[in-house]
Amino acid sequence: MNTSFDNNAPSSTIPPLWQAAYEKYGLRNNLNVLEDKHNLIDLLQPKIDQHSDSVAFSMGPATLTFAQLDIASRRFAVFLQTQGISKGDRIAVQLPNILQYAVVLLGCLRVGAVLVNVNPMYTHYELAHQLTDAQASGLIVLDGMSTAYEQLENDVKAQLKWVVRCSIDSNAAPSDNDIALLSQIGSNQTHSANDSHSVPVSATATESSQENIAPDNIKFAHIMQSQRAEDLKDVTIEREDLALLQYTGGTTGKPKGAMLTHYNVMANVCQCYAMFGSAIEAGRSEQIKILNPLPLYHIFSFTVCGLLGIYGGWEDILVTNPRDIDGLVKIIEQHRPHVIPSVNTLFIGMLHHPKFASLDFSRLALSIGGGTAIIKAVSDQWQQVTGMIINEGYGMSETSPVISFNPPGISSFNGSVGLPLAMMDIKIIDENGSACAIGTPGEVGIKGPQVMRGYWRQDNTDTFTEGGYFKSGDIGIMDDDGFLTLVDRKKDMILVSGFNVYPNEVEAALTEHPKVLEVAVIGIEDEHSGEVPKAFVVKKDSSLTVEELQDFASERLTGYKRPQSYEFIDELPKTAVGKILRKSLR
CATH class of the missing domain: 3.40.50.12780 (ANL, N-terminal domain)
Known part of the structure; x- marks a missing residue:
């Protein structure tokens, strides 16, 4: 380091x-x-308290107020402590944009756990790399998007001490309905932060708690029902303590x-x-x-x-x-x-x-x-x-x-x-x-x-x-x-006979054509110039031809910057946030 x-x-x-x-x-x-x-909770908690009655997160008709987020995240933090999670332990979170993500995020920060964000669309190969590289102790997944976890090799699964499963099934039974339970926090239907009648959920649960809950099938809903926010133990978290392991896109x-x-x-x-x-x-x-x-x-x-x-x-x-x-x-x-x-x-x-x-x-x-x-x-x-x-x-x-x-x-x-x-x-x-x-x-x-x-x-x-x-x-x-x-x-720069060509410039020029929807440009080998640009084009108008693009490029780009070949495709490969994957086109 x-x-x-x-x-x-x-x-x-x-x-x-x-x-x-x-x-x-x-x-x-x-x-x-x-x-x-000293830490993110120091920064955010006063704001959570200040805006307690306001909606913090919404997902369709479902909402989570700042007060509900506060209590729910403390309950999740208590769960982490019951699992022996200490400051610096890594927790992998493989969730899309759902209310539970916010609860898990703050819960991890409260106990000093290091959040490891994982794309829910990852294959089991990609998931295995992040889990093993981060040496994650636990994983939070969404039911219906847990295929990658199910396909992991046993030795990778064995590294995980527990797996929490979230659900957005609105037809689930009341006791298993994550969203309904979150929306009821603070009401008489679920215990409050000061309720002392809850039972802790644990992967090593006893008969008096939840003995039938397996370590890889702990339900988020059960955590919300059974943990008490007031049981959270103080953790000293300093500025230089890790909050995230944020994995890069792996382009290199x-x-x-x-x-x-x-x-x-x-x-x-x-x-x-x-x-x-x-x-x-x-x-x-x-x-x-x-x-x-x-x-x-x-x-x-x-x-x-x-x-x-x-x-x-x-x-x-x-x-x-x-x-x-x-x-x-x-x-x-x-x-x-x-x-x-x-x-x-x-x-x-x-x-x-x-x-x-x-x-x-x-x-x-x-x-x-x-x-x-x-x-x-x-x-x-x-x-x-x-x-x-x-x-x-x-x-x-x-x-x-x-x-x-x-x-x-x-x-x-x-x-x-x-x-x-x-x-x-x-x-x-x-x-x-x-x-x-x-x-x-x-x-x-x-x-x-x-x-x-x-x-x-x-x-x-x-x-x-x-x-x-x-x-x-x-x-x-x-x-x-x-x-x-x-x-x-x-790394995306194209070297044409000693001249630098930057794909963004070429893409911006070609996108101005009224019949073009999207463009991605890469460098391909050329025996004369070393490299030349190639353009992958998604049409806005099906009548678009290569000849039209060539004429258009000749008006806007100097000779060495013009693509030497064009390929029409239906859709450009992209990451989850819409970044074009030029390496896939290569």
């Missing part, structure tokens, strides 16, 4: 490059709110776990609130509603929707299946959210829904774009329909995740990923680690309180520069005002 670089004490002085921009947009470069906070091999501390994550929550959260709330008396179509197991949604929502006292509107655009549009119509975070592909999906343009966007305060580059044509169309631009930001699993953002005061899409957040520094570096001149492309180096400790069980020698900057692997340019523009991922 590389812990030699102190990201907890960056300079409080705004770097001169973006000082004027900070002043222009009324941004503050301090995180004073964290001075007496097996996924690696980014070690995110309590301070990393709570700093990023406060950085985001300072950059755009407070602006959303300004002048509004009603509770803020944030749409959450992105999976909470992904770091973008985890911090920007989940934790920031709790910190702000907002309602987090959980979308369990964002691929159902009809359902998503109905949710937007019903809730009229103030904040819509999304990715380029999902913005496109919403815009192409026949009903979307007729919705009421009068409450929309901010549209957040991340995960992958936002195409200008998409932002322009979004602005035409909603009246708001898409404010693009930049983040990584390794940085909790947000690094930079276009502040709410920006009035037009500028193609950049914005200004660095408070209390951090960004340096554009060349191959030798030296700072690049303004306007010169180089690798983006990041230093700040949100930067991870390092990769779990990895050699981190090359992860940071000698000066302590995390080497992102992204190629970017910083302008005179401190705005960062990403050129592309270093």
